[in-house]
Amino acid sequence: MGVNYGQYGRLALGSATSCEECLLIHPSCAWCAQEVGVRTLMSRCDLSQNLQKRGCEAYNIENPRSTTRVVKSEPLSSKGSGPTQYDVIQIMPQKISLSLRPSDQTSFKVQVRQVEDYPVDLYYLMDLSLSMKDDLDSIRNLGTKLADEMRKLTSNFRLGFGSFVDKNMSPFSYTAPKYQDNPCNGYKLFPNCVPSFGFRHLLSLTDKVDRFNEEVQKQMVSRNRDAPEGGFDAILQAAVCKERIGWRKEAFHLLVFATDDVPHLALDGKLGGLVQPHDGKCHMNEKNEYSGSTEMDYPSLALLGEKLAENNIYLIFAVTKRHYVIYKNFTTLIPGTTVEILDADSKNIIQLIVNAYNNIRSKVELTVWDQPEDLSLTFTATCQDGQPLPGLRKCADLKIGDTVSFNVELIGCPPPGTRQSFTVKPVGFKDRLEVSVDYRCDCGCTHRARANSSRCSSRGQYVCGTCRCDTGHLGARCECHEGEAGAVYQGACREAEGKQICSGRGECSCNQCLCYESEFGKIYGTFCECDDFSCARHKGVLCSGHGECHCGECKCHAGYIGDNCNCSTETLSCVSDDGQICSGRGNCACGRCQCTEPGAFGDTCEKCPTCPDACGTKRECIECRLFNSGRLADNQTCQRLCKDEIITVETLKTEDPNAVLCLYKTENECVMKFTYSEHASGMSVLTALKEPECGAAPDAMTVLLAVVGSILLVGIVLLAIWKLVITVHDRREFARFQSARSRARYEMACNPLYKQPITSHPVETDFSMYSKSYNGATH
Numbered sequence: 001m002g003v004n005y006g007q008y009g010r011l012a013l014g015s016a017t018s019c020e021e022c023l024l025i026h027p028s029c030a031w032c033a034q035e036v037g038v039r040t041l042m043s044r045c046d047l048s049q050n051l052q053k054r055g056c057e058a059y060n061i062e063n064p065r066s067t068t069r070v071v072k073s074e075p076l077s078s079k080g081s082g083p084t085q086y087d088v089i090q091i092m093p094q095k096i097s098l099s100l101r102p103s104d105q106t107s108f109k110v111q112v113r114q115v116e117d118y119p120v121d122l123y124y125l126m127d128l129s130l131s132m133k134d135d136l137d138s139i140r141n142l143g144t145k146l147a148d149e150m151r152k153l154t155s156n157f158r159l160g161f162g163s164f165v166d167k168n169m170s171p172f173s174y175t176a177p178k179y180q181d182n183p184c185n186g187y188k189l190f191p192n193c194v195p196s197f198g199f200r201h202l203l204s205l206t207d208k209v210d211r212f213n214e215e216v217q218k219q220m221v222s223r224n225r226d227a228p229e230g231g232f233d234a235i236l237q238a239a240v241c242k243e244r245i246g247w248r249k250e251a252f253h254l255l256v257f258a259t260d261d262v263p264h265l266a267l268d269g270k271l272g273g274l275v276q277p278h279d280g281k282c283h284m285n286e287k288n289e290y291s292g293s294t295e296m297d298y299p300s301l302a303l304l305g306e307k308l309a310e311n312n313i314y315l316i317f318a319v320t321k322r323h324y325v326i327y328k329n330f331t332t333l334i335p336g337t338t339v340e341i342l343d344a345d346s347k348n349i350i351q352l353i354v355n356a357y358n359n360i361r362s363k364v365e366l367t368v369w370d371q372p373e374d375l376s377l378t379f380t381a382t383c384q385d386g387q388p389l390p391g392l393r394k395c396a397d398l399k400i401g402d403t404v405s406f407n408v409e410l411i412g413c414p415p416p417g418t419r420q421s422f423t424v425k426p427v428g429f430k431d432r433l434e435v436s437v438d439y440r441c442d443c444g445c446t447h448r449a450r451a452n453s454s455r456c457s458s459r460g461q462y463v464c465g466t467c468r469c470d471t472g473h474l475g476a477r478c479e480c481h482e483g484e485a486g487a488v489y490q491g492a493c494r495e496a497e498g499k500q501i502c503s504g505r506g507e508c509s510c511n512q513c514l515c516y517e518s519e520f521g522k523i524y525g526t527f528c529e530c531d532d533f534s535c536a537r538h539k540g541v542l543c544s545g546h547g548e549c550h551c552g553e554c555k556c557h558a559g560y561i562g563d564n565c566n567c568s569t570e571t572l573s574c575v576s577d578d579g580q581i582c583s584g585r586g587n588c589a590c591g592r593c594q595c596t597e598p599g600a601f602g603d604t605c606e607k608c609p610t611c612p613d614a615c616g617t618k619r620e621c622i623e624c625r626l627f628n629s630g631r632l633a634d635n636q637t638c639q640r641l642c643k644d645e646i647i648t649v650e651t652l653k654t655e656d657p658n659a660v661l662c663l664y665k666t667e668n669e670c671v672m673k674f675t676y677s678e679h680a681s682g683m684s685v686l687t688a689l690k691e692p693e694c695g696a697a698p699d700a701m702t703v704l705l706a707v708v709g710s711i712l713l714v715g716i717v718l719l720a721i722w723k724l725v726i727t728v729h730d731r732r733e734f735a736r737f738q739s740a741r742s743r744a745r746y747e748m749a750c751n752p753l754y755k756q757p758i759t760s761h762p763v764e765t766d767f768s769m770y771s772k773s774y775n776g777a778t779h
Contacts, residue, residue: 019062019443019464027104033445033465034060062443066106071095076113091431098437107409112364112426116400119156119251121205125234127259128163130223135346143212146350159212160205164234165196166224169272169294173224183223196222198293199234205246231263236299237290239307241282253313260320269297305334314428316356318342336427364404365394369423375412376558391571411558480510495527502528536564576604607678615662618676622688644684652689670694
């Protein structure tokens, strides 16, 4: 078997002076600990088969391999509620142990299943600022209706309620004395309201939904000064105050956040003099109100995401259409969140929650907690279609009860003796996989070392087939003393004739080079020809910080390639919404898409108005978004893949040179038209007709009259042509007659032999005589 050493090279193999160094060079490298049969130090580190060819016995070869051991693997559950609800298993296995060789790659498989009828805890967190008054009126009987809908999805449902406004301090709220008890004082549209507050927990999670209705009935709105609300304060408290809220460990946690405005973010609190960052802890007083509202700043998005993940909470932003985009951006920064559009009066809140729940339950995404910095993880997802998707740790469009699997590959090696662990966990699940890792970074022969061995002239330690000489001694058998020199040794210290002794970077002593120390790094090699600092750099960083320098070449860490290791092999950032790499229109290089399809652009080459498939791709979105038909008619798939803005018009204008006109025939033989264009902002815009264009059926009488009229018209045309031909012919014949007549007159007038006939009328005429006379005249 031929193996390409690639960037490691033979010099890298020769640079290994011990078994441990050899194992670090490459996972395929092995070390021969045998004394006899291996002539030089350089040949001890090589491929296992090469060592055996040179006479090294298999039992003397150190070549440890990575191993995976399953410690706990209970089968996946199929149902969430009932007598076994406390033992529901949604991830398998639950615990594994890995033993990794330096830089070697190993893998393990994880299976995840969303079980049916899983318990649900839903906490409704509502903005009670003045602008939400009509929303409050709409949800006064929400508890009963919502429970009825949710019980269609789970038999174990509990509901809780909390509210928020903003920090009761300037400049966020009205703080003048006349507003202390009634911030709406003097406000003509709504003169009475309660003082503002940060967060108030009103009802712990309960299956008695009538209590929810009762609490909502008691609530009154408040009034704050600025437009943004203090909702993020409330979200964090609802997440971390687990005992007060009543979150169950064995339930699916939903936190519905209903508001009609944007939230305050971290550092906004400095406007009111709050310089202390949020500590991420629960601060609820005996009145179930947030006591740190006027003491700490608003939480950051990172802190919010961390606490929601820690407590397995899915956050649903229920916001008005005006603020949909900003909350949509929040969902990309906070794992396990989704956003839905809330009607101005919250009348669609029940359907909104059901849709969000179904959307959340239709996908599984893995996260990694406490991942060691020196350990690289790569995921490959296998979803319902059975096709492996490298670089992905998420599956979507799932049904309750579906099982998906993920293959996780690991590579890395920390300092010797290190033992680490990390956790693989689906977003929003209580279930997790615990992974413990120990590292086989040492060799077994190291533990059999012999001090003052006779094989080392009793001047050193014999370990793994080589001598580690005592101070003051050197040589393969520690047979030389430091300082000895001579011409006999000089030739062995040159790489080739004419080259410098020890490459000019060391001294020749006892037939071998002693390399100088360098402030830049380590110089090594048989002739001091190698070092660990003369490699390619990227932005001044050796091997881009993603590799190790070995004898002038970068040995890249897992997940990076290139001469200077600046190119990432991670493809997750190149995956488009449809699951393809670079939308199938380019290649992923160094973690970024390079579009190869002419006209394609965007982070994942997803935009391409001039591509041959542009109209076909956008047609499916037109069908599902406007007419709920076509291949993407399933609501969840349509929402995930079709995010472009669609504008419907009565008449389609095609004058825009940057827009592509697309047409297709519908099932009813009608023609649907739309244009596809890209705005300067980067947003794709589809402008479509409200309804397809369909031709009207012809009228029978109209068709009959048209046929009869056509026949008459053809007949008239033919008669006219016949008449024209006859007329031309007659005129030509008449012209000939006139010409002949003229010639006859001329001949009679000019012929000298011609005499004018005389006509008489006798009573008796001898015609025979007349005939003779005439004939004589003519002759």
